[in-house]
Amino acid sequence: AQKVTQTQTSISVMEKTTVTMDCVYETQDSSYFLFWYKQTASGEIVFLIRQDSYKKENATVGHYSLNFQKPKSSIGLIITATQIEDSAVYFCAMREASSGSWQLIFGSGTQLTVMP
Amino acid sequence: DPKIIQKPKYLVAVTGSEKILICEQYLGHNAMYWYRQSAKKPLEFMFSYSYQKLMDNQTASSRFQPQSSKKNHLDLQITALKPDDSATYFCASSQDRVYAEQFFGPGTRLTVL
Numbered sequence: 001a002q003k004v005t006q007t008q009t010s011i012s013v014m015e016k017t018t019v020t021m022d023c024v025y026e027t028q029d030s031s032y033f034l035f036w037y038k039q040t041a042s043g044e045i046v047f048l049i050r051q052d053s054y055k056k057e058n059a060t061v062g063h064y065s066l067n068f069q070k071p072k073s074s075i076g077l078i079i080t081a082t083q084i085e086d087s088a089v090y091f092c093a094m095r096e097a098s099s100g101s102w103q104l105i106f107g108s109g110t111q112l113t114v115m116p
Numbered sequence: 117d118p119k120i121i122q123k124p125k126y127l128v129a130v131t132g133s134e135k136i137l138i139c140e141q142y143l144g145h146n147a148m149y150w151y152r153q154s155a156k157k158p159l160e161f162m163f164s165y166s167y168q169k170l171m172d173n174q175t176a177s178s179r180f181q182p183q184s185s186k187k188n189h190l191d192l193q194i195t196a197l198k199p200d201d202s203a204t205y206f207c208a209s210s211q212d213r214v215y216a217e218q219f220f221g222p223g224t225r226l227t228v229l
Contacts, residue, residue: 033215045220097214102172103161104218
């Protein structure tokens with residue numbers, strides 16, 4: 001069965017620092033796709049970045065990057081030069097390629113607070 | 117302009133009633149989805165549609181019925197509402213590819229009294 005786990009409930013950091021949020025996943029599929037989303041205080045859910053399981057290179061988009069450790073079934077999100085507006089809940093999600101299911105399986109989320 | 121529209125933004129209903137949640141997307145996507153988020157659980161997948169056909173249903177209850185009148189519409193009808201149905205319902209869409217990221221609408225917050 002597929003499962004996504006985010007153990008960090010909340011993290012607080014100072015503005016302009018770097019933060020890493022953890023995510024581990026379980027899947028029997030050899031091919032899968034991992035995504036990070038953020039949910040703002042207004043409730044809006046925004047897609048940030050993705051990692052395809054067959055790619056060895058870590059994905060990077062703007063000040064977001066991923067630390068993909070396939071042997072550990074881990075996909076960490078790294079935010080560099082954090083800004084106040086990065087304060088949000090961050091969700092990790094997974095979709096299996098061959099299960100036939102179209103669903104994203106989400107973790108429980110990590111609340112990030114960026115302080116001035 | 118918003119790319120995914122959900123109506124209404126807030127909805128209050130009484131137990132036993134029926135409501136329809138509206139979703140329209142203007143991203144040119146062929147696949148659409150419904151998810152639910154409640155205080156007790158993380159984002160939970162409900163349905164997926166591709167080219168107006170049901171592809172996946174993870175909702176145990178038949179009280180939840182998706183309806184697709186057009187390729188870019190996917191409404192959600194909920195009958196015999198219960199207080200436990202109180203949640204925010206998000207519509208999402210994506211390209212019709214297994215690797216495609218999904219984009220979410222602003223949500224409809226449903227409260228059942």
